[in-house]
Amino acid sequence: MGRLDVRARTHLDSTVCYIAREDRPQEQVTIRELSLSGALVDGLSTQLSEIFAIRPVLPGSGEVELLAKLVRQGKTGAAIRLFYSDHDTMQALWVHIRDNLSEENSCPYCGHPDGSREGSCDKCNLYLNFAKNNYLERHIENTFAQRLNIRLSRLNLEHIQKIIHFVDSKLLKIQHRSPDKEFVGTSEGMLSVFSMIRKVAPTEMSVLLLGESGTGKELTAKSLHHLSTRRDGPFVAVNCAAIPETLLEAELFGYEKGAFTGAYATKKGKFESADGGTLFLDEIGDLPASLQAKLLRFLEDRLVQPVGSAHSRKIDVRIVAATNCDLQRAITQGHFRTDLFYRLNSFTIKLPPLRERGEDKVRLAKYFLEKFSCSENRSMEFSDDALDAIRNHSWPGNVRELENKVRRGFLMAAGTVVDPEEMELARYEDPGVGAVDCKSGPVRKDQVIKVLEQNDYVIARAARQLNISRPSMYALIKKHGINRGDMK
Structure with a gap:
C-alpha cells in the first residue's frame, strides 16, 4: 500500500500552539497538503521537537484543533503527523480533503489506474467511493491495523497490555476470570x-x-x-x-x-x-x-x-x-x-487503598449502582456532582464503604439521579485556577508529567484526570517549566 490516507492540495491558514511551552510565541503557518494522518506545512519552526497543537481554519467549519508532531523538515516544507481527534473534528477534516481531491484516473492511495471512484481499488483494496456519507467510518475500520502499528513504536509493554485489557474488557466485554466483577481497576x-x-x-x-x-x-x-x-x-x-x-x-x-x-x-x-x-x-x-x-x-x-x-x-x-x-x-x-x-x-x-486508585473509584461506584439497579429493575445514574464527590472523598472504609454509600444513594434518591447528599457525601468545591497557580500548589511537577504521559499529552484529558480546568493545566505546565524533554 502506498498511502494510508488520501492527500489533497489546499491552502489553509493555521496557528501552531506549543502545549508544553507557553513562553514560546504562537506561529502562523500555511498547510499546503493535507490528509487525515499528516500534512505538509510552510512556516513551521525548525526548532520544534515536542508535540504541538495546530489549528487550521476549515471553510464552512471554522477552526479545529489537532495534535501534531514534526516528522521532517525539507526544502519543500515541514512534514507533520496528525493524531486522531474526536469524530466531529475528523469528519470536518475529511469533508475538506474530499472536496479538494484532484480528478485523477488512478487510485489516490496506491496509484493503480482506476478513475471510477466506485467500490474498492483492485490493487490495494481500499474503498474509493468518497461520496458516501459513511466513507470516513468505513475507511477508519479498514485501516485500523495500520494506524495502530504506526503508534506501536512509541509504546512499551505496559502500554500494550493496557490496550489489550481495554479492548477485551471494555469493547469486547470479555470479563476478567476473577469471580467478582468489582475486582477491577486500571490505576x-x-x-x-x-x-x-x-x-x-x-x-x-x-x-x-x-x-x-x-x-x-x-x-x-x-x-x-x-x-x-x-x-x-x-x-x-x-x-x-x-x-x-x-x-x-x-x-x-x-x-x-x-x-x-x-x-x-x-x-x-x-x-x-x-x-x-x-x-x-x-x-x-x-x-x-x-x-x-x-x-x-x-x-x-x-x-x-x-x-x-x-x-x-x-x-x-x-x-x-x-x-x-x-x-x-x-x-x-x-x-x-x-x-x-x-x-x-x-x-x-x-493492596492499595481506594483513595489511591484514581478513576477506579468512579468505575466501581458505577458498577455497584448498575448492580443495584438491575436487582430492583430501576434505572439510575450519578449526577456530575456525585461523581466529583466520589472522586474526592477519602474513603477510609475503602471499597466496602463505597458500596454502602452507593447502596444508600440508590435507596434515598427520589428520581433517577443520585446526588452527593443522598450518599451522605460532601459536595466537592473546585479550588479554581488561583489555588493551582500559587507557589504552594498541591500538584508536583512529576505528577503533572506523569498525567500528561498517561493521556498522550492531550491537555483536556489530563486536566480532567486532575479535576482541574484546561487553563489550570496550562498554568501548572508553565509554573513547573515543563517541556517535552522532561517527558519520557
Missing part, C-alpha cells in the same frame, strides 16, 4: 496487583495479602484460586478474628466425636474441607499464639491432627493469608511468631 497500583496475581497464581507458593480493611483481600484470594491449577478444587475462607479463640482450633483442624462437651459427631475442619484447593485465612494477625504454632507445623509437614485424635492426615492445600495490621510490629511486641511470618511471607501482595 497503576491495581495493574501492579493484577500483574503479581497472574505471576504467582499458577505456583504453589503461600501468599500474604496486606492492605487496609475493605480493600478487597478476599477478592484477591479468590482470583489467586481461580487463576491457579487448583481452580476446580474448593475455596474455603476463614476469618480468624470472627471465631472465639476457644472454638478456632476445632474450626480449623476439625475434631473427633467426644473430643469435648458438645462434640456429638466427628467434623472436618477448614483445612480438610479445603483439601485439593485453597484455604484463605483472613485477619491472620489475630491468630492466637497456640494456633500459630500448629499452623507453622502444618506449613512444614502438611499434616492435620483433629482435636481429640491421635492420628494425623495428609492435606494438600494452598494457604493464602491476609491482614490489615502491621505484622512486623506484632513480631516486635511478641504477638506474632517470626518463623511463621517468614513462612507466610514467601510472596506478598499489597
Whole structure:
C-alpha cells in the first residue's frame, strides 16, 4: 500500500500552539497538503521537537484543533503527523480533503489506474467511493491495523497490555476470570496487583495479602484460586478474628466425636474441607499464639491432627493469608511468631487503598449502582456532582464503604439521579485556577508529567484526570517549566 490516507492540495491558514511551552510565541503557518494522518506545512519552526497543537481554519467549519508532531523538515516544507481527534473534528477534516481531491484516473492511495471512484481499488483494496456519507467510518475500520502499528513504536509493554485489557474488557466485554466483577481497576497500583496475581497464581507458593480493611483481600484470594491449577478444587475462607479463640482450633483442624462437651459427631475442619484447593485465612494477625504454632507445623509437614485424635492426615492445600495490621510490629511486641511470618511471607501482595486508585473509584461506584439497579429493575445514574464527590472523598472504609454509600444513594434518591447528599457525601468545591497557580500548589511537577504521559499529552484529558480546568493545566505546565524533554 502506498498511502494510508488520501492527500489533497489546499491552502489553509493555521496557528501552531506549543502545549508544553507557553513562553514560546504562537506561529502562523500555511498547510499546503493535507490528509487525515499528516500534512505538509510552510512556516513551521525548525526548532520544534515536542508535540504541538495546530489549528487550521476549515471553510464552512471554522477552526479545529489537532495534535501534531514534526516528522521532517525539507526544502519543500515541514512534514507533520496528525493524531486522531474526536469524530466531529475528523469528519470536518475529511469533508475538506474530499472536496479538494484532484480528478485523477488512478487510485489516490496506491496509484493503480482506476478513475471510477466506485467500490474498492483492485490493487490495494481500499474503498474509493468518497461520496458516501459513511466513507470516513468505513475507511477508519479498514485501516485500523495500520494506524495502530504506526503508534506501536512509541509504546512499551505496559502500554500494550493496557490496550489489550481495554479492548477485551471494555469493547469486547470479555470479563476478567476473577469471580467478582468489582475486582477491577486500571490505576497503576491495581495493574501492579493484577500483574503479581497472574505471576504467582499458577505456583504453589503461600501468599500474604496486606492492605487496609475493605480493600478487597478476599477478592484477591479468590482470583489467586481461580487463576491457579487448583481452580476446580474448593475455596474455603476463614476469618480468624470472627471465631472465639476457644472454638478456632476445632474450626480449623476439625475434631473427633467426644473430643469435648458438645462434640456429638466427628467434623472436618477448614483445612480438610479445603483439601485439593485453597484455604484463605483472613485477619491472620489475630491468630492466637497456640494456633500459630500448629499452623507453622502444618506449613512444614502438611499434616492435620483433629482435636481429640491421635492420628494425623495428609492435606494438600494452598494457604493464602491476609491482614490489615502491621505484622512486623506484632513480631516486635511478641504477638506474632517470626518463623511463621517468614513462612507466610514467601510472596506478598499489597493492596492499595481506594483513595489511591484514581478513576477506579468512579468505575466501581458505577458498577455497584448498575448492580443495584438491575436487582430492583430501576434505572439510575450519578449526577456530575456525585461523581466529583466520589472522586474526592477519602474513603477510609475503602471499597466496602463505597458500596454502602452507593447502596444508600440508590435507596434515598427520589428520581433517577443520585446526588452527593443522598450518599451522605460532601459536595466537592473546585479550588479554581488561583489555588493551582500559587507557589504552594498541591500538584508536583512529576505528577503533572506523569498525567500528561498517561493521556498522550492531550491537555483536556489530563486536566480532567486532575479535576482541574484546561487553563489550570496550562498554568501548572508553565509554573513547573515543563517541556517535552522532561517527558519520557
